[in-house]
Structures are given as structure tokens and as C-alpha cells.
Amino acid sequence: MQTYDFIIVGAGSAGGALAHRLSENGKHSVLLLEAGRSSHLYSPVPVGFAKLIDNPAANWCYEAEPESAMADRALPVPRGKLLGGSSSINGLVFVRGQALDYDTWAQLGNRGWSYADVLPTFRRMEHYEQGGGADGLRGAGGPLRVREVPDQNPLYDALFSAGEQVGLPRNADYNGADQTGMCKTQTTISKGRRMSTAHCYLRPARRRTNLNIQSGALAERLIFEGKRCVGVRYRQGDAVNEARAHNEVVLCGGAVNSPQLLELSGIGRPDVLKAHGIEVLHALEGVGEGLRDHLSPRMGWTLQPKGASFNERARGLGLAREMLRYAVTGEGFLSLPSAPVLAFLKTREGLETPDVQVHFMPYTYNSKRKLHALPGMTVVLYQMRPESLGSIHIHSSNPQTPPSIRFNFLSNELDRRTTIDAIHWTRKIVNASAMDGLRGKEFKPGTDVTSDDEILDWVRRTAETAYHPVGTCKMGSDANSVVDERLRVHGLDGLRIADASIMPTLVSGNTNGACIMIGERCSDFILEGAAAA
Numbered sequence: 001m002q003t004y005d006f007i008i009v010g011a012g013s014a015g016g017a018l019a020h021r022l023s024e025n026g027k028h029s030v031l032l033l034e035a036g037r038s039s040h041l042y043s044p045v046p047v048g049f050a051k052l053i054d055n056p057a058a059n060w061c062y063e064a065e066p067e068s069a070m071a072d073r074a075l076p077v078p079r080g081k082l083l084g085g086s087s088s089i090n091g092l093v094f095v096r097g098q099a100l101d102y103d104t105w106a107q108l109g110n111r112g113w114s115y116a117d118v119l120p121t122f123r124r125m126e127h128y129e130q131g132g133g134a135d136g137l138r139g140a141g142g143p144l145r146v147r148e149v150p151d152q153n154p155l156y157d158a159l160f161s162a163g164e165q166v167g168l169p170r171n172a173d174y175n176g177a178d179q180t181g182m183c184k185t186q187t188t189i190s191k192g193r194r195m196s197t198a199h200c201y202l203r204p205a206r207r208r209t210n211l212n213i214q215s216g217a218l219a220e221r222l223i224f225e226g227k228r229c230v231g232v233r234y235r236q237g238d239a240v241n242e243a244r245a246h247n248e249v250v251l252c253g254g255a256v257n258s259p260q261l262l263e264l265s266g267i268g269r270p271d272v273l274k275a276h277g278i279e280v281l282h283a284l285e286g287v288g289e290g291l292r293d294h295l296s297p298r299m300g301w302t303l304q305p306k307g308a309s310f311n312e313r314a315r316g317l318g319l320a321r322e323m324l325r326y327a328v329t330g331e332g333f334l335s336l337p338s339a340p341v342l343a344f345l346k347t348r349e350g351l352e353t354p355d356v357q358v359h360f361m362p363y364t365y366n367s368k369r370k371l372h373a374l375p376g377m378t379v380v381l382y383q384m385r386p387e388s389l390g391s392i393h394i395h396s397s398n399p400q401t402p403p404s405i406r407f408n409f410l411s412n413e414l415d416r417r418t419t420i421d422a423i424h425w426t427r428k429i430v431n432a433s434a435m436d437g438l439r440g441k442e443f444k445p446g447t448d449v450t451s452d453d454e455i456l457d458w459v460r461r462t463a464e465t466a467y468h469p470v471g472t473c474k475m476g477s478d479a480n481s482v483v484d485e486r487l488r489v490h491g492l493d494g495l496r497i498a499d500a501s502i503m504p505t506l507v508s509g510n511t512n513g514a515c516i517m518i519g520e521r522c523s524d525f526i527l528e529g530a531a532a533a
């Protein structure tokens, strides 16, 4: 059996950052197990996300259980399955969230997680190309390169003017002091290339002799001696191997897979484990509970044919031109994130901070994700801090069987109200006079869908998620929490979790940045502990 100081399961946003930091000082041996492949051809090219979102070569391609609240549809739950994890297939939008998010985590009893506590980590991890460092809020010199979208487009200018007209002024840095307003998106793209954790954290670390990265290695079960986790059993091809950890095992499998691996190992709700014939090693009620995600209606408008939409610019000969431009300059359609313009807004008087995020995409596409022939704009919006809670539990004791994902979306009145109001707000922006020369017809949901009931019905029939599941091994000290404030699993030794699953609440925005921050902070906790030992 191979022995390491640390074993990390999952090389995604958090796991990639953690592996880099734990192996950095050369004092510790680290094994990083990744179930997926080492890379995929489409991953480095930003627009490649459209080709990876349902591609089993680099994606777990999970589906949620059909629920009546979502018209019995099985919502897609894509998750990255390669080095870099979901950071290697995501939409490349970079949002930290609000200070309020992290202050809420601290208020819930998690010492060390207020915004003042996590800000140094957010700064350390990034290199903000628009000038990080000087303001005390943004970072310079960190591994993760972040930059504002350089693309220019009359549509973006019209949207910014429309925002002004409805009381949403342009915000130069929504990851700075205040999130509110209309913004050019900040992206994890540099020189036209995706900045995944595989690229930013693992590539510089891969030649370290103390870091062993194994791809195609599916962790099937944790190995325990009493209540101490001492290793991992994993499958690589036809071989089943075991690796031992002197110090600790850290789960970074993400919000779907980390609770699954705990349950497969006998840790979780006894009724769930017994139903699948798994012996209870350690009862922990919160495993798999507390699931939240951003439920995201996708609205659609046609646009006047003036070249503002990529439907015209990226088809036929236009696509060939865009490919050439990308090859020569690293710019153009192929180098864009999923949405180049964002809005953060408050749906109600009296809110201190925005409760809704809107993504403006200068293209429309069909159910096969092919661009429409006519010019158009897709607008994806969501309530940022939903209250509805779902769950993820194993379906079977077979590690290869996907777990059962139940979102329980729209089960909370605040979520229903905010989602409806977000749609009204989006219409207000797009219908402002500044958009008159560009706006065509609203075709999703369509101008005949107006009452709250009609809007909610459309949401139930069409909305998907924004692919931000969190909370299934939440951090805290109440009966439903799974890890403590230093990410140690309650009641066990030698086992931590660092990924989206530990978030006690959803952050106000896209989740990749927060996950990398969690991986970075976990490395601090572990290295501080190792230094003190």
C-alpha cells in the first residue's frame, strides 16, 4: 500500500488549489485522486463550455429527480470530471459574492469565515489584471488570473444605458466595495485561455516530486481504523488500489460526490445507509441534506440585425472569421465567458444588498445548444440567496451509480416571489428606451405571460439551474452540520471536506471563486496544524 502525508479526493476548484498549497513547501507528500481524465481538447478555449456542458468525456452529466414543482422534468446537473473539475468546464464568470455572505457564515457560528477573515485569501488567490493590490480589496500576483471582458459591442453599451435609465448605474468592480449595478463581467480568462485550477494551480505543481496526481482514479470508499480515517480505496481502470494517509484525507469531490463518498463509507443518516445495506460507521444526520442551487429562468429576445448578436457573427463564414481571429489574437467570440454583461439588483425596497443576479448573453440557442439563425439575446437570472433546501443521497451501494438529487426548488414563498420579481426587473431593463434600436421581440417567456401565476408556471416548465449546487456537507455546529469551522468532519479524526458542499448558505453569485477560496483556506488550516504538531 502506498503511504502519503495527505490524500485529496477530487482535483476540482477546491481540490486543485489545496493540492498546490499543501505540496508547495516540499515538506509533505500528497496524493491527489481524480476520477476524470487529465484534460479535454475543448476545455482551454472559453467557448468550449458549450461543448462540455453535456459531454460525458469530461462531465458527470448527472440528472436531478423529476419533481412536480418543476413540471416533472429531470433537470441536468453537469459537474466537471477532469483535472480542474467544474472550473475546467464552467462559464468562466468570476464573482466572489457579497461581504454579507461570509459575515452570515460567521454569524451562524463559523469563526474565521467573516468577509474580513476571507478577504486576504480572495486577494492571495487572484491576479486581477485591471489593477489588483492598490485598493486593499483586489489581489495581484496570485495564481488565478481574472480580467474584465475586453470585448466591445453596441449591445453592451445599450444595456449599460438601459441600466442607468432604471436606476442601475454602471459598477466598475462588483468584486470590490459594492456589488450593485450593471457590470462588464470579470472572467477567469487570460490571453484567450481558460484559467481553470488545472491550469493555474496544478500545472505549476505537477513536477513536484512530493505531489502524485492520479487521473482516472475513482475513490470508492474511505478506510477507517475506529473513528480515524487512514486512507482511501480507489479504482483505476480494472485495478482496485488502497492508499494510506499518515495525517489526513480531504474530500474535494464537490457538492454531489462528497456526500456520496461519505455515505458509501458508512457516514451519514442511518436510515439512508441501512436502506442500501451499508453498515453505519458514524451517524451524521446532515450528510447530503441542505442542498441549495440557483434556479435560473432563461429569457429570450430577438435583436435587430446590426451585428450585436453572435448568432450572426459566429455562423458560417462568420465563424471561420472568429476562429481565425481567436487563433491570431486570442480575442472574439471564442474567448468570451458565458455572459459578458451582468446586473446585480435589489427587487425590494429596504434590502441592504442585491438579491438578484442577471446574466446578459449576446446569443440565443436551441435545445441542442446550437446558435439560432436569427440574432438574439438570452438573459439568465436568479435569486442569489434561495431558502429552498433539497438533498443528495446515494441510490445504491455501488460507487458507480449516480446519487439521487432532489432540489425541492420553489418550496419557499420568498424564492417564488423573488424569482417572479427578477423577471419583472429584467423586462424593465430590456424594455428601457436605450434598447429601442436593438431590442426585437421577447420570445421567452413572451409578452403574453404577465401575471404572477403565468410567470411562475413558465418558470416551473422551463427553468434550469445555474449549476451551483452547495451545502450538502455544511459547515457549522448544529445537528445538521457535517464539518466544523476548520472543515474537520464532526466526530471523526483525520478527515476534512473542502469544496462547495461545506457552504452553509449559497453565496451571492457564481460559485467557482468561493470554492477556490475554500480550498486555499483548508490548506491554511492543515499547514497551521502540521506546523504546530
Ligand SMILES: Cc1cc2nc3c(=O)[nH]c(=O)nc-3n(C[C@H](O)[C@H](O)[C@H](O)COP(=O)(O)OP(=O)(O)OC[C@H]3O[C@@H](n4cnc5c(N)ncnc54)[C@H](O)[C@@H]3O)c2cc1C
Binding pocket: 009, 010, 011, 012, 013, 014, 015, 033, 034, 035, 036, 053, 078, 079, 080, 081, 082, 083, 084, 085, 086, 087, 089, 090, 091, 092, 093, 094, 095, 217, 218, 219, 220, 252, 253, 254, 255, 257, 258, 261, 338, 466, 467, 468, 469, 498, 499, 500, 501, 510, 511, 512, 513, 515
Ligand atoms: C456547466 C457549469 C457552468 C458553471 N459556470 C460557472 C461560472 O461561470 N462561474 C462560476 O463561478 N461558477 C460556475 N460554475 C460552478 C463552479 O464551477 C463550481 O461551483 C465549482 O467549480 C465547484 O468546485 P468544487 O471544488 O466544489 O467541485 P468540482 O470543481 O466539481 O471538483 C470536484 C472534482 O472531484 C472529482 N471527483 C468527484 N468524486 C470523485 C471520486 N469519488 N474520486 C475521485 N475524484 C472525484 C470530480 O471529477 C471533480 O474533478 C459552473 C459549473 C458548471 C458545471
